[in-house]
Amino acid sequence: MPPVKLSTASELEALVNKFDTFLFDCDGVIWRGRTLISNVPETLDMLRKRGKRLIFVTNNSSTSRRDYVKKFADLGIQASVDEIFSSAYATAVYLHDVIKFDTSKKAYVIGGSGIRQELEDVGITTLGHDDNRSVSLATLAEIEPSDDIGAVVCGIDYDISYRKLATAHVNLTQNPDCLFIATNDDRTLPGGKHMYPGTGSLLNVLAHSTQKSPLVMGKPNAPMLECVIKKYHLDPSRSCMVGDRLDTDILFGIKGGLSTLCVLTGVADEAAILSSNSPQATYYISSLGDLAQLS
Amino acid sequence: MPPVKLSTASELEALVNKFDTFLFDCDGVIWRGRTLISNVPETLDMLRKRGKRLIFVTNNSSTSRRDYVKKFADLGIQASVDEIFSSAYATAVYLHDVIKFDTSKKAYVIGGSGIRQELEDVGITTLGHDDNRSVSLATLAEIEPSDDIGAVVCGIDYDISYRKLATAHVNLTQNPDCLFIATNDDRTLPGGKHMYPGTGSLLNVLAHSTQKSPLVMGKPNAPMLECVIKKYHLDPSRSCMVGDRLDTDILFGIKGGLSTLCVLTGVADEAAILSSNSPQATYYISSLGDLAQLS
Numbered sequence: 001m002p003p004v005k006l007s008t009a010s011e012l013e014a015l016v017n018k019f020d021t022f023l024f025d026c027d028g029v030i031w032r033g034r035t036l037i038s039n040v041p042e043t044l045d046m047l048r049k050r051g052k053r054l055i056f057v058t059n060n061s062s063t064s065r066r067d068y069v070k071k072f073a074d075l076g077i078q079a080s081v082d083e084i085f086s087s088a089y090a091t092a093v094y095l096h097d098v099i100k101f102d103t104s105k106k107a108y109v110i111g112g113s114g115i116r117q118e119l120e121d122v123g124i125t126t127l128g129h130d131d132n133r134s135v136s137l138a139t140l141a142e143i144e145p146s147d148d149i150g151a152v153v154c155g156i157d158y159d160i161s162y163r164k165l166a167t168a169h170v171n172l173t174q175n176p177d178c179l180f181i182a183t184n185d186d187r188t189l190p191g192g193k194h195m196y197p198g199t200g201s202l203l204n205v206l207a208h209s210t211q212k213s214p215l216v217m218g219k220p221n222a223p224m225l226e227c228v229i230k231k232y233h234l235d236p237s238r239s240c241m242v243g244d245r246l247d248t249d250i251l252f253g254i255k256g257g258l259s260t261l262c263v264l265t266g267v268a269d270e271a272a273i274l275s276s277n278s279p280q281a282t283y284y285i286s287s288l289g290d291l292a293q294l295s
Numbered sequence: 296m297p298p299v300k301l302s303t304a305s306e307l308e309a310l311v312n313k314f315d316t317f318l319f320d321c322d323g324v325i326w327r328g329r330t331l332i333s334n335v336p337e338t339l340d341m342l343r344k345r346g347k348r349l350i351f352v353t354n355n356s357s358t359s360r361r362d363y364v365k366k367f368a369d370l371g372i373q374a375s376v377d378e379i380f381s382s383a384y385a386t387a388v389y390l391h392d393v394i395k396f397d398t399s400k401k402a403y404v405i406g407g408s409g410i411r412q413e414l415e416d417v418g419i420t421t422l423g424h425d426d427n428r429s430v431s432l433a434t435l436a437e438i439e440p441s442d443d444i445g446a447v448v449c450g451i452d453y454d455i456s457y458r459k460l461a462t463a464h465v466n467l468t469q470n471p472d473c474l475f476i477a478t479n480d481d482r483t484l485p486g487g488k489h490m491y492p493g494t495g496s497l498l499n500v501l502a503h504s505t506q507k508s509p510l511v512m513g514k515p516n517a518p519m520l521e522c523v524i525k526k527y528h529l530d531p532s533r534s535c536m537v538g539d540r541l542d543t544d545i546l547f548g549i550k551g552g553l554s555t556l557c558v559l560t561g562v563a564d565e566a567a568i569l570s571s572n573s574p575q576a577t578y579y580i581s582s583l584g585d586l587a588q589l590s
Contacts, residue, residue, distance in 0.1 A: 062432060135453045137357060141487025158430045160460075162453045166491045174489065188504055192436025194469065196461045201504035209483055209496035 003262065003273050003281040012291055015283060019259070021053040021239040023085075023228065025219075027190075028244030028266020029288055030056070036075050037265050039289030044077060046294055054083050055228060057241075059218040059248075061088040061155035061183035061199060062112040085228050087183035087218035088115040091153055093227040094181070094217060096122035101179075105150025108171060110164050110202070115155045115183065126153075128168075132161045143167055145174035154203045154214060155183035165205050172210045180206070184218030219248045225256035242288060244268055251279040263288050298557065298568050298576040307586055310578060314554070316348040316534040318380075318523065320514070323539030323561020324583055325351070331370050332560050334584030339372065341589055349378050350523060352536075354513040354543075356383040356450035356478035356494065359412040380523050382478035382513035383410040386448055388522040389476070389512060391417035396474075400445025403466060405459050405497070410450045410478060421448075423463075427456045438462050440469035449498045449509060450478035460500050467505045475501070479513025514543045520551035537583060539563055546574040558583050 243249020538544020
């Protein structure tokens, strides 16, 4: 079925009544850059007043959920830690709740404090955050695999180093049981005027050197949504994924068996939404703020 | 034609007489790890006495040719800077001699002192070697492209940093004329007991983030041999590439239109050499040291 455009109050009312849970991508849906999208706070208030569960799903792995709540507050939106589901948190949930990671083993992290904090919060010891000492061809042999390491976790790392990459490499190639997990595979990330290399580009060093593919948690891959469903006991038929990008947000919802709502305040335009070559959203609206007219 | 095994003195004599120039891979041909292969110094002396030109071709980009000469001397082999052709030097020859790089522009280098020294020696200013200052999402926007940068050169870099990768990325994506050159694309490099990520793995960050492919100088790619031929005015029909690896050394010689000689002191064994699925060497011998019996 082609995506259905919703615009009248009764159409929007029917949408809201159809779901118990709304999952939101943030950039392009809630805000653009550092600016809130009009009427979105009012929409979120309306949904909360009606008892809907709200979950903000982000591929961001550099910020902990606690810091993400502060970012929401700075923009004038009240949100709780429980409403934030980042790819870093998804990694922690996956290791702790889904596969019951043996916590006598440690996770070697290429990534920032967001990942480390989420993993430590579920009782997983992390290694690697200060592995920045210089290395040379003569001292490479110091870098040895360790049986203690049960997983290599790769996210965005602004302090990436050859020592970290080499340590991850020898563990992935020499420890047969070492897991290889990536928070997300975003090729680039926005940083003001320009785009910069994202986690999906950094992890390619290891994917190529080890000839192994990581399990990728974040959108559009399925594991993060599986973690959301498990953590919140979601009924996919009563849940709706809201996003602005067809190839990440909408595809992510489709893979999880959710209904999807695409907004026009971000990347996708109406022509892209209606193209039969794109992942097919269930519904689309001009802006999440449109829902604010409901009371 | 299948590879021809050479073993009698007259066969070896005919081989030597057929060529004016011998190009050598080093590890597995001249030495293994830190040990010279038997009778190789005597073979090199014999070839020199007969007026042959010797060229040592290495994908190594971290060591300058001057330092490589010291490595030869430490192993008891006299060689001159002119006899060493590294992928770092090939990059300098390519930029300076082949494409006449505009030296009012600079090269942004992800790599070690070997590359920087070779580029500076041909008059190309290099940037990037101290770009290790910490960066965060908040300060990413500081990293801007510069019209001064005419090439991004990528080799092995034990001091790789996110700032370097991000700077290379914005120049490759924002400067339409910025060249993208890699010294080699070796997936891994040996460092004692283990293998570690090689240049070919590191450069994948940028290849993926920019969706651009670098021009790769080193074996088995053709540009390094084109630089050797140009620099020494070689006649390919009177030149022989000697190596121990079919998929790098021998393929490299074949691509350049040279005859090739595979030795059994390194990676390839006789079955691999004779397999019709492998690049076909012209000749093979058990060891380069076999030639020492000629006077």
